[in-house]
Amino acid sequence: MPNPSGKVLSEGKTKIVRETERSDVVLLEFKDSITALDGEKKDILRGKAVINSHISAYLLELLEKNGVPTHIIEFIEPNMMRVKKLNMIPVEVVCRNIAAGHFVKNFPVAEGTPLNPPVVEFYLKDDARHDPMLNEDHFLVLGLASREEVKKIKGLTLKTNKVLSKDLKAKGLILVDFKIEVGRGTGGKIYVGDEINADSMRLREVGTNRILDKDVYRKGGSMEEVLNTYVQLYEKILGKKPPIGGTQSG
């Protein structure tokens, strides 16, 4: 893979953020690492960077076309996105259409139960504290965002849910839930940032109900099964084979 030269601003579990020639633009380089359990379980999945970056760019561009402001500027082969540099709000915004994951752990609701209306939840990004759940008051007292911003973030999330659910359904996929991250751009405008892919969505295949997301890894699937899942998701969303094979770095 090409080695981008910009100074590294930060490196997370799955992406590297680099400076560009413009102060308001950063380069997100996706890595082949896969993690779960707040980073306690980790592996390298060759090809994941290419697959996840392509899916993210496609879905972020889809949101843009449908009036949801996102950070994407352009995709750069094979595994990078030029994006607006955001002042990230350190919160994970989750939207649930069907009960799964933490929702069934925390509430007396059976897995697979449709949730109407979709449930929007907020979690503080804090691995050491296992991402505690936040309500609107927490945003204020922790200095994360104003009430107006929280309302804006919830609106953006529900619109994102509609746009993603519709596109994915047409491709034979049920959007069970997803996570987004948001940030402030110039003038304080809120944008959807980060990534949207098999790491951040739960998806089921229409008809078979087969899992097509990172749950295959979380539940202990072999790396071959996990890669196969990511490849199949790419094929369903992008309608072609992923450009992987040979060596990937990360």
Ligand SMILES: Nc1ncnc2c1ncn2[C@@H]1O[C@H](COP(=O)(O)OP(=O)(O)OP(=O)(O)O)[C@@H](O)[C@H]1O
């Ligand atoms: N447009 C953007 N501008 C600036 N930073 C961004 C942008 N989009 C995403 N980021 C940040 O890039 C960082 C690296 O991503 P990655 O997903 O690898 O991190 P992580 O390990 O999940 O979590 P952490 O944020 O705790 O490092 C994240 O902190 C994410 O919030």
Ligand SMILES: [Mg+2]
């Ligand atoms: Mg992340």
